[in-house]
Amino acid sequence: MVELGKYAGAVMSAYGLSLLALALLTLVSWLQSRKTKAALDAAQARRDARKAE
Secondary structure, eight states: OOOOGGGHHHHHHHHHHHHHHHHHHHHHHHHHHHHHHHHHHHHHHHHHHHHHO
Protein backbone atom coordinates (compact mmCIF):
# COMPACT_ATOMS: atom_id res chain seq x y z
CA MET A 1 0.00 0.00 0.00
CA VAL A 2 1.12 3.53 -0.65
CA GLU A 3 2.60 5.33 2.33
CA LEU A 4 0.33 8.30 3.06
CA GLY A 5 2.25 9.73 5.98
CA LYS A 6 0.47 12.30 8.07
CA TYR A 7 -2.46 12.39 5.62
CA ALA A 8 -3.34 8.73 6.03
CA GLY A 9 -6.25 9.41 8.36
CA ALA A 10 -7.81 12.02 6.11
CA VAL A 11 -7.36 9.95 2.96
CA MET A 12 -8.68 6.74 4.50
CA SER A 13 -11.67 8.50 6.03
CA ALA A 14 -12.43 10.10 2.65
CA TYR A 15 -12.33 6.64 1.04
CA GLY A 16 -14.54 5.28 3.80
CA LEU A 17 -17.09 8.08 3.48
CA SER A 18 -17.13 7.67 -0.29
CA LEU A 19 -17.79 3.95 -0.01
CA LEU A 20 -20.51 4.59 2.57
CA ALA A 21 -22.15 7.16 0.30
CA LEU A 22 -22.07 4.73 -2.63
CA ALA A 23 -23.57 1.97 -0.48
CA LEU A 24 -26.35 4.28 0.75
CA LEU A 25 -27.15 5.48 -2.77
CA THR A 26 -27.29 1.88 -3.97
CA LEU A 27 -29.59 0.90 -1.10
CA VAL A 28 -31.92 3.87 -1.64
CA SER A 29 -32.08 3.17 -5.38
CA TRP A 30 -32.85 -0.50 -4.78
CA LEU A 31 -35.59 0.32 -2.26
CA GLN A 32 -37.17 2.86 -4.61
CA SER A 33 -37.01 0.32 -7.42
CA ARG A 34 -38.87 -2.24 -5.32
CA LYS A 35 -41.52 0.32 -4.34
CA THR A 36 -42.01 1.44 -7.94
CA LYS A 37 -42.21 -2.13 -9.20
CA ALA A 38 -44.84 -2.98 -6.58
CA ALA A 39 -46.90 0.07 -7.59
CA LEU A 40 -46.61 -0.85 -11.26
CA ASP A 41 -47.61 -4.46 -10.57
CA ALA A 42 -50.66 -3.24 -8.61
CA ALA A 43 -51.67 -0.87 -11.44
CA GLN A 44 -51.33 -3.64 -14.01
CA ALA A 45 -53.38 -6.00 -11.85
CA ARG A 46 -56.16 -3.39 -11.59
CA ARG A 47 -56.04 -2.88 -15.36
CA ASP A 48 -56.21 -6.61 -16.00
CA ALA A 49 -59.12 -6.96 -13.58
CA ARG A 50 -61.01 -4.21 -15.43
CA LYS A 51 -60.36 -5.89 -18.79
CA ALA A 52 -61.62 -9.23 -17.45
CA GLU A 53 -65.02 -7.74 -16.55
